Structures are given as structure tokens and as C-alpha cells.
Amino acid sequence: MVTIDTAAGTTPKRRPRGPRPTRGYRVFQVVNAIILTGVVIVTLYPFVNIVARSLSDEAYIIAGKVNLVPRGFNLDTYRLVMSDSLFWTNYRNTVVYTVVATFISIVLTTCYAYVLSKKHLKGRNALIGIAVFTMFFTGGLIPNYVLITSLGMKNTIWAVVLPNAINVFNLLVMKAFFESLPVDLEEAAAVDGLNTYGILLRIVLPLSKAVIATMVLFYAVSFWNSWFTAFLYIDQQDLLPVTVYLRNLIAGATGAENVGAINAADEVQAEATLKAVTIVLTTLPILLVYPFIQRYFVSGVMLGAVKG
Amino acid sequence: MFDRSRRRAAVIAAGLLTVSLAACGSGDESTESDLSEHRVGAMAEYKVGDQFRATEPLTFSMLYNNHPNYPLKNDWLFWTELTKRTNVTIEPVAVPLSDYEQKRSLLIGAGDAPLIIPKTYPGQEDTFVSSGAILPVSDYLDLMPHFKDKIEKWNLHPEINQRRQADGKFYLLPGLHEKPWQDYSLAIRTDILEELNLEIPKTWDELYTVLKAMKAKYPDTYPFSDRFSQPNPGGNLLNILAASYGLEGAGWNFQHVSWDANAKKLFYTGASEQYRQMLTYLNKLVKEGLLDPESFTRTDDQARQKLANGKSFVISSNAQTLVNDYRPDLAKTNPKAKIVKIPLPIGPAGEINPASRLENGIMISKKARDSKYFVAMMQFIDWLWYSDAGQEFAKWGVEGTTFVRDANGKPTLAPDVDVVGLNPKGTKHLQKDFGFYNGVFAYGGKPELVQAFFSPEEQEFQKVMNARPPRPVMPPFPFTDEEREQISLWATPLRDFVYQATLQFILGQRDLSQWDAYVAELKGKNMDAYMDLVQKAYERYQKNNG
Numbered sequence: 001m002v003t004i005d006t007a008a009g010t011t012p013k014r015r016p017r018g019p020r021p022t023r024g025y026r027v028f029q030v031v032n033a034i035i036l037t038g039v040v041i042v043t044l045y046p047f048v049n050i051v052a053r054s055l056s057d058e059a060y061i062i063a064g065k066v067n068l069v070p071r072g073f074n075l076d077t078y079r080l081v082m083s084d085s086l087f088w089t090n091y092r093n094t095v096v097y098t099v100v101a102t103f104i105s106i107v108l109t110t111c112y113a114y115v116l117s118k119k120h121l122k123g124r125n126a127l128i129g130i131a132v133f134t135m136f137f138t139g140g141l142i143p144n145y146v147l148i149t150s151l152g153m154k155n156t157i158w159a160v161v162l163p164n165a166i167n168v169f170n171l172l173v174m175k176a177f178f179e180s181l182p183v184d185l186e187e188a189a190a191v192d193g194l195n196t197y198g199i200l201l202r203i204v205l206p207l208s209k210a211v212i213a214t215m216v217l218f219y220a221v222s223f224w225n226s227w228f229t230a231f232l233y234i235d236q237q238d239l240l241p242v243t244v245y246l247r248n249l250i251a252g253a254t255g256a257e258n259v260g261a262i263n264a265a266d267e268v269q270a271e272a273t274l275k276a277v278t279i280v281l282t283t284l285p286i287l288l289v290y291p292f293i294q295r296y297f298v299s300g301v302m303l304g305a306v307k308g
Numbered sequence: 309m310f311d312r313s314r315r316r317a318a319v320i321a322a323g324l325l326t327v328s329l330a331a332c333g334s335g336d337e338s339t340e341s342d343l344s345e346h347r348v349g350a351m352a353e354y355k356v357g358d359q360f361r362a363t364e365p366l367t368f369s370m371l372y373n374n375h376p377n378y379p380l381k382n383d384w385l386f387w388t389e390l391t392k393r394t395n396v397t398i399e400p401v402a403v404p405l406s407d408y409e410q411k412r413s414l415l416i417g418a419g420d421a422p423l424i425i426p427k428t429y430p431g432q433e434d435t436f437v438s439s440g441a442i443l444p445v446s447d448y449l450d451l452m453p454h455f456k457d458k459i460e461k462w463n464l465h466p467e468i469n470q471r472r473q474a475d476g477k478f479y480l481l482p483g484l485h486e487k488p489w490q491d492y493s494l495a496i497r498t499d500i501l502e503e504l505n506l507e508i509p510k511t512w513d514e515l516y517t518v519l520k521a522m523k524a525k526y527p528d529t530y531p532f533s534d535r536f537s538q539p540n541p542g543g544n545l546l547n548i549l550a551a552s553y554g555l556e557g558a559g560w561n562f563q564h565v566s567w568d569a570n571a572k573k574l575f576y577t578g579a580s581e582q583y584r585q586m587l588t589y590l591n592k593l594v595k596e597g598l599l600d601p602e603s604f605t606r607t608d609d610q611a612r613q614k615l616a617n618g619k620s621f622v623i624s625s626n627a628q629t630l631v632n633d634y635r636p637d638l639a640k641t642n643p644k645a646k647i648v649k650i651p652l653p654i655g656p657a658g659e660i661n662p663a664s665r666l667e668n669g670i671m672i673s674k675k676a677r678d679s680k681y682f683v684a685m686m687q688f689i690d691w692l693w694y695s696d697a698g699q700e701f702a703k704w705g706v707e708g709t710t711f712v713r714d715a716n717g718k719p720t721l722a723p724d725v726d727v728v729g730l731n732p733k734g735t736k737h738l739q740k741d742f743g744f745y746n747g748v749f750a751y752g753g754k755p756e757l758v759q760a761f762f763s764p765e766e767q768e769f770q771k772v773m774n775a776r777p778p779r780p781v782m783p784p785f786p787f788t789d790e791e792r793e794q795i796s797l798w799a800t801p802l803r804d805f806v807y808q809a810t811l812q813f814i815l816g817q818r819d820l821s822q823w824d825a826y827v828a829e830l831k832g833k834n835m836d837a838y839m840d841l842v843q844k845a846y847e848r849y850q851k852n853n854g
Contacts, residue, residue, distance in 0.1 A: 058636075059640045064613055145420070146420075231404065231407055236402065237380060244404055251376070
């Protein structure tokens with residue numbers, strides 16, 4: 001849903017000075033611009049279409065008449081979804097879970113990655129091995145459930161924010177980034193009297209804004225979109241995140257559960273527009289975060305990539 | 309999304325298997341006989357017609373399927389009134405409807421399931437039986453006089469027997485209907501029929517004539533363009549047609565095994581003569597341009613679109629899609645259009661009502677058996693789900709508050725209470741505000757109760773369908789665990805192959821003269837071995853229980 005392809009849109013802004021660009025180069029630029037505009041349209045179209053659908057009357061959607069502009073403009077479905085107080089409770093949960101979980105994840109991932117980036121650390125390979133092992137093997141659903149339950153975390157925020165706190169892929173990207181920082185810098189800091197924590201907090205972290213911003217984005221998006229963990233470990237509807245709420249709403253509007261029961265007209269409007277409304281409501285806030293992190297983002301991902 | 313959840317389901321299933329292996333050793337210690345330790349709170353005398361009331365306040369945990377149209381509220385009149393009448397409080401573990409089955413598997417697998425596990429459809433209990441986590445309820449029917457009474461009165465023994473496992477016991481308390489309730493059929497544009505001076509078709513052959521006439525008048529249309537093709541092509545059409553040809557089911561209700569009630573023989577559905585005839589019929593419709601070949605491949609929305617734009621006149625329907633989809637769609641494009649759901653067309657099998665009389669029902673955790681409140685719980689379940697009083701309470705609510713009775717004792721909604729748009733002016737909602745007519749508690753029963761909130765035209769439809777005899781019930785052939793494992797290995801390739809060939813035959817990509825070759829290919833996919841195993845299980849069951 002959330003595309004990160006926009007990085008492709010950054011064409012070289014400044015032409016090299018000196019000799020005038022050749023004819024071939026100008027042709028290339030025109031073609032380039034056309035193709036990239038095409039890419040932008042292709043990526044943008046589905047989203048604009050979804051927004052238009054969410055604002056349209058269901059009959060026009062069924063008739064296949066909604067493209068870029070809403071037809072039969074109405075806000076009924078928005079009203080239907082947003083009039084439920086449970087929706088707002090769950091939305092707040094999502095925000096809280098995302099913020100807390102992202103914070104915990106960033107702290108833990110940074111600490112682990114920083115330690116792993118130190119080549120002189122004894123047992124470093126074992127520590128990496130432990131992390132990588134979890135990429136390929138898991139305990140399985142039921143043992144995990146039993147674990148979380150017996151730790152008493154069921155029906156608490158911790159069941160949502162702790163189990164997936166460290167993503168190994170992100171961990172390895174961060175480790176690579178830290179390894180790319182010059183060792184001399186840290187040695188100099190040590191000579192000037194900083195201890196390990198001081199080095200991390202005052203020297204390394206300020207230099208790592210790019211990768212941290214990237215990680216914040218990765219984590220925040222994944223926690224924002226996630227529903228399965230909460231679904232597993234939470235039995236009380238007012239503790240669920242909004243993703244589960246909306247997922248259930250769609251199932252209720254489309255599911256076989258309703259067979260034979262004819263619903264009142266206002267509940268029915270939902271089905272076609274409901275999916276669109278859900279997508280808009282869940283993606284919009286996280287999309288708004290993008291522009292602010294974008295500038296770190298491009299350089300951040302690439303930094304880790306080279307060293308891999 | 310589907311793939312993902314299916315994979316998760318597989319993971320859970322694998323997990324269950326390990327749990328079941330672990331549980332195998334424990335053996336069967338508690339038998340029905342000794343219940344004296346488990347009668348706390350129970351009524352000493354409890355028989356048909358009695359109001360259950362626990363002798364002391366009790367609380368039972370229950371898995372709760374949370375429907376978004378009426379999200380769970382703790383202050384519903386349903387809960388308070390239930391406690392008032394029965395002295396029992398239900399402690400719901402709320403699970404979103406969207407992923408109810410997955411969570412149910414997880415909780416049972418983890419040994420963390422609530423005592424009462426409702427909303428389980430017949431057949432779904434099979435996977436849990438070997439885990440030993442589910443109570444064989446058939447051992448305790450003496451505690452449930454209303455349940456037994458309904459089985460007896462409505463002669464539901466054949467249906468119930470189908471639920472028996474290899475050990476001769478059943479593990480699910482299904483919802484019980486007095487009359488089968490067939491919802492799906494075809495919807496047809498009656499204004500076109502009038503224009504062509506045609507009657508509503510009663511049989512599949514008449515339908516062919518009607519389609520032919522429609523095509524003659526509107527040559528640039530496909531008169532029949534169908535929906536419900538996901539997840540299986542022709543989901544509904546194949547299923548109702550198969551029933552009309554005397555088969556157990558096809559399409560989205562694909563059944564490997566069908567039953568010939570006259571010859572008392574089980575046979576493989578996809579290789580039968582009836583199946584061939586059914587495909588021949590559909591192939592004829594496609595060949596003559598009467599049935600849209602796209603019917604089998606596209607989404608529902610596209611089919612609705614064609615109907616709305618007058619590009620087709622016949623489509624699969626249930627009561628809900630007729631009112632919620634087709635009529636509003638058509639009203640916007642063509643105010644003169646009229647569309648109705650027609651009684652299921654009759655095929656070679658004659659007049660039958662193919663719907664099952666069993667509904668989703670309740671599983672009970674084995675650990676409930678160890679509770680000293682066990683007998684009280686069974687009596688409570690019996691009253692709420694199976695007594696006339698309990699069923700009326702769950703559906704209609706409280707007399708004077710949510711419903712009133714007329715002189716004949718027939719209930720109607722109270723004037724300020726609305727449900728399914730019956731009382732549009734009502735300010736309170738029977739489901740949302742009171743918690744009645746809840747899918748978890750209210751289902752099954754007598755036709756009057758089941759159809760209480762149906763529209764007059766749907767009641768008319770049900771009257772026609774109820775006049776038709778239920779179809780013969782297939783005898784049970786419960787598998788042992790090893791057999792079930794073996795069967796499921798054969799089942800998937802067989803089913804996929806039948807689906808594939810079905811489509812090829814219908815669309816004319818494969819000629820029906822190649823039928824014998826197709827049957828031979830089925831044999832190559834272990835069809836005979838499959839049927840041998842079914843036959844063996846059938847005979848074993850007959851020998852042990854017949």
C-alpha cells in the first residue's frame with residue numbers, strides 16, 4: 001500500500017557544467033522524463049482511484065464508472081465508520097502501539113547492532129548467529145502463544161510491542177551502517193575521555209540520523225499495518241488496533257455470515273466503498289509521515305547497502 | 309491475503325497435530341456414568357419444557373464471534389436478562405468474526421480454549437477430534453432433554469449420525485432446523501419474461517427455453533451471466549445444479565462422494581453419469597451463447613455490472629443479494645426492471661430441497677468435564693440453544709420490551725425496535741442495542757422462528773421450498789485418523805483435477821466425447837483407492853452401529 005518507489009523520481013538535478021549537452025543527452029532526458037512521468041502516474045493512479053472510490057456512491061463503483069473523480073459524491077461510509085466510538089478507541093490504540101513499539105524497537109535494534117559492529121567483540125559471531133537463526137526458524141504459532149500467555153502479557157500492550165521488537169533484517173542493515181563509520185573517530189573520542197555509552201550517544205548516534213530515520217520509518221510502517229499479533233494475543237475489543245477493527249468490518253460486510261439476513265440499507269452501502277474508505281483511513285496518516293523522513297530515507301537505505 | 313492466512317492455518321494445523329500426539333497417551337478415563345461430583349448448581353429435575361435455573365450463580369467462559377454490525381456490548385439486555393432467568397453469567401472471549409476460525413484453532417491447540425465454543429460448522433470439528441481437547445457430547449445427551457426431544461420430533465437421526473466419528477460418537481452440538489433452509493437459487497428479470505410472454509421457469513429444461521427466447525430477442529446479450537465464481541468457478545451454479553441432478557454437491561460445496569439412495573451405493577461425484585449430464589447441459593448453454601463463458605472466471609462485481617446494464621437477465625442469487633445488490637443496481641439504471649428469486653429449478657432428481665437441516669453449533673472443551681458445574685453447564689446450553697423458550701428469547705428478546713404478542717400469541721417487534729429494516733422508524737436496534745438475534749445464540753428452530761424476520765416474498769419462496777421433501781441423507785463413513793490423513797492426500801489433486809476438467813468440458817475446450825478418457829485420468833489420481841477407503845469406512849460404521 002505504501003510505496004517507496006518514489007526514490008526513482010529523483011533525476012539528477014544539475015547538468016554538468018562545461019560543454020553544452022549533446023543532442024543525444026537531451027533526447028535521453030526527454031525520454032527519461034516521459035518514462036518517469038509514466039511511472040509516477042502508474043504508482044499514483046491506484047491511490048487516487050481509491051480515494052475517489054471512497055467518496056463515491058456504491059452504484060457508480062459497481063457500474064465501473066469511478067476513475068479519478070468521485071461520482072455521486074457522498075461521505076456516508078466515512079460517517080458510518082467514524083461514528084463508532086470503538087473505531088476511535090482502536091485508532092488511538094494503533095497510534096499508541098506504533099509509537100511505543102517503534103521506540104522500543106529502535107532502542108533495542110540500535111544497541112544490538114552497535115555491539116555487533118565491533119569486530120573485536122568476543123562471541124560476536126555467535127550473537128549474529130542467534131539473530132540470523134530466527135530469520136529461518138521460529139517456535140511456531142502455538143508455542144509462541146503459550147509463551148506470551150504464560151508471561152502474563154496477554155491482553156496488554158506488551159503482547160503487541162515486544163514480540164517483534166527486533167527485526168533481523170533491519171538489525172543487519174544497521175550493523176552494516178555502523179561498521180562503515182570510521183573507527184578512528186571513536187578512538188579519538190575514547191582518547192578524549194568518553195566511555196562506550198558516551199561514544200554511542202554523542203558521536204555515533206548524531207552521525208547515524210539517516211539510518212535511524214530509515215529504521216523509524218520501517219518499523220513504524222510495519223507496526224502501523226500489523227494486525228496479526230494483536231489479533232492473536234488480545235481478546236478485548238477495546239484493546240485492539242484499528243487494523244483489526246477495519247478488517248472485521250469488511251468481513252462483516254462481505255462475509256457469508258450475513259446469509260439470509262437482510263440488512264438495513266445504511267449498512268449495505270458499505271461493501272464497495274468500505275474497502276476504499278478503510279485503505280484511505282489507514283494509509284493517510286502514515287503517508288503524511290513520509291515527506292518529513294524522505295530526505296534521510298534515500299541516503300539511509302543506500303548507506304547500508306554497499307557494505308552489506 | 310488468502311494465501312497467507314491459509315499458510316497460517318496450515319501452521320496451526322501442524323501445531324495441533326503435535327498437541328494431539330502429546331495428548332494421545334492420556335487415554336479415556338472419565339466416562340459418562342459418574343457425574344455425581346459434577347452436579348453443583350444443576351437442577352435435580354430438568355425435562356422438556358422446564359425453565360433452566362442454576363441453583364447458585366455460575367459463570368461459564370465462551371468464545372464469542374464478534375460481528376461488526378453489532379459489536380459486543382457488556383450492558384446488553386441479553387446478558388442481564390439471561391442472568392436473571394438462568395442465574396448464569398457468560399464470560400465472552402471476543403474474537404473478530406474476520407478470523408474467528410483461526411483463533412479458535414489456536415486456542416484449542418494451545419489448551420487455552422473457553423468452555424463453550426460456538427459458531428462451529430458441521431465438519432469443522434473433525435480436525436479437533438484427534439487432539440482430545442473436545443468433549444464427545446454424544447455421551448452426555450441425557451443431560452440435554454430439549455436437544456434429544458428435537459432430534460426425536462423432527463427425525464434428525466440421519467443428519468446427526470453423519471456427524472459421528474470413527475468411534476461412533478459425535479463432538480458437535482449442531483444447530484437444528486425443523487425444515488431445510490435453502491437460500492441460494494437463481495434470480496431472473498420478470499419484466500423480460502412478461503415482454504416475451506413467458507412463465508417463470510420451473511425446471512432446468514424450461515430455463516433453457518427461456519434463455520433461448522431471451523437470446524432470440526436480444527441477440528447481443530448473454531442472457532445468463534453468473535457470479536459467485538470465487539474461490540471456485542461456478543460456485544453456486546454448479547452446486548445447485550448438482551443437487552438437482554441428485555449429486556451431493558459441486559462448485560463451492562464440492563463433495564467427492566455422493567449417495568444413490570435407491571441402489572444404496574456411494575459413488576464418486578465427479579465421475580458419475582449425472583455429473584456428465586450436468587456438464588452436457590452447461591456446455592449446451594455455453595455453445596448456444598446463452599451462458600456467458602466469463603461467468604466462471606470473473607469477480608462478482610463484473611457480473612453485477614452486466615446485470616445492472618441490461619447485458620444479462622439471469623444470475624445466481626440469495627435473499628440478501630437480491631435485495632441489497634440487484635434491485636438497487638437496477639433501480640439506478642432501469643427503473644422498469646423487475647427481478648425475483650425463483651424457486652430452485654427442478655432437475656432429473658425431481659423435487660427436492662437440498663439444504664441441510666444442521667447448522668453451525670457448539671463444541672465443548674474437554675476440560676469442562678472436570679468441572680463440578682459440568683451438569684449445570686450442559687443443562688444451560690440445552691435451555692438457551694435448544695428449548696423453544698430459549699430460542700425465542702435469543703431471537704425476539706423480552707416480551708413487552710423488544711417484542712409484543714398479538715391475540716394468537718404470534719410475536720411482532722415492539723414499535724420502537726428495529727431490525728433488518730422492518731421498523732425503519734424504530735429508535736433502538738434489536739441487535740445493536742439489545743444483543744438479541746445474535747448469530748452466536750439465535751439460529752435454527754421451527755420455520756416460523758427461522759423465517760421470522762424474512763420479507764414476505766422470501767417467506768413465499770421458503771414455503772415453496774419447504775413443500776419439497778428434503779433430499780436423502782448420505783450415510784456416515786467416519787474415517788480413522790490414519791485414514792483421514794491418507795484421504796486428504798488424495799483429495800486435493802482429485803478435486804483440482806475435477807474442477808479443471810469441469811471448466812474445460814463446460815467451455816468446450818475439451819469435447820464431452822472424451823469423458824471416458826477423463827474418468828481414466830481420475831483413476832490415475834487414485835479415485836478408486838479413495839472410494840475403496842470410503843466404502844471400507846462405510847461398511848465398518850454399518851457393522852458397528854448399523
